[in-house]
Amino acid sequence: MAVVKTSGARLAGICNCVPALRFDNLADTVAFSTEEVRKVTGMAGVAARRLAGDSVCSSDLCAAAAQRLLQSLNWDAASVDALIMVTQTPDYFLPSTACVVHRRLRLADHCAAFDVGLGCSGYPYGLWLAAMMLQGGGVRRALVLHGETPTRFADQADRSVSLLFGDAGSATALEVSDTPCADWHYALHSDGSAYDSMIIESGGFRDRFGTDPRKHCVSMNGALIFNFTIKRVPALIDETLQGAGVSVDDVDYFIFHQSNQYIIKHICSKKSLPVAKVPIILKEFGNTGGPSVPLTFTEGELVRPADRALRLLLLGYGVGLSWGSALVELDPRASLERVQLDNTANGASA
Secondary structure (H helix, E strand, O other), X not given: OOOEEEOOEEEEXXXXXXXXXXXXXXXXXXXXXXXXXXXXXXXXXXXXXXXOOOOOOHHHHHHHHHHHHHHHHOOOHHHOOEXXXXXXXXXXXXXXXXXXXXXXXXXXXXXXXXXXXXXXXXXXXXXXXXXXXXHHOOOOEEEEEEEEOHHHOOOOOOHHHHOOEOOXXXXXXXXXXXXXXXXXXXXXXXXXXXXXXXXXXXXXXXXXXXXOHHHHXXXXXXXXXXXXXXXXXXXXXXXXXXXXXXXXXXXXXXXXXXXXXXXXXXXXXXXXXXXXXXXXXXXXXXXXXOOHHHHHHHHOOOOXXXXXXXXXXXXXXXXXXXXXXXEEEEOOOOEEEEEEXXXXXXXXXX
């Protein structure tokens, strides 16, 4: 699709939620030698990750984030008109995880709630959907939730994934702006010809009860994913900036899906992006999938001027294959928070 824009949406706040359990790759890994761990995590830039317990799902992380965000914004649950849940680690095949969270948050029955089954590219897609709903009328407030627990589908014997993934959930509040605000721009793409380059083969209805336990874990063609990323993301940056009529200098921060430190730095060098404009949070949180984009809002140490909005280019890319961008503004009033969830899924703490 061509670069598209939406008008009249305000990002009111983001709250992220991570599990309280911190896993130190070097100190806590027993499946691989110290040398192997240093090699893999050194390249990826992942020193530690947050791990959800067996009883914690994406819905728990997102619900905790959403509950805190509604409190911080002083939003009545009845004022939320739409809830979009982006995840590839749902609680159930049915019902939708959005309906599970709808119940947890006690939202009104006029609130539309649905899932979007995207992973690493899901945050720009979710923002676009929500902003389109706001622009269309009838919806004044929307929540975009993005949660993943990839550590639950990683084969612990596969060092290419087991040392890199972390778990996280997020909640983003959007509302119709009562004052003039900048348009947001998006570029969204897909390439299904490589759908099996990152795949969990069993468990779905194509192979419901597959007996090979390895096929219930993610399999990744690392070389193909790497080549896809370094080919598509630089072009995505150019496309979005040109479509919005802005330059690199006009963007305060480029917030990448936190896939791999080497990949991000390679793209930054290729596009001559200033290091100070590209926050990287892989060291403490690993690759949390799509939620890594909103997580970088709170953990990336963004400098927020008191007198103007930040212009941010958000970049998601990966499984699908799917990639997308969102050029948005974050005004100084927006709430940014992060909470932790213990592994009983019963409560969150700041």
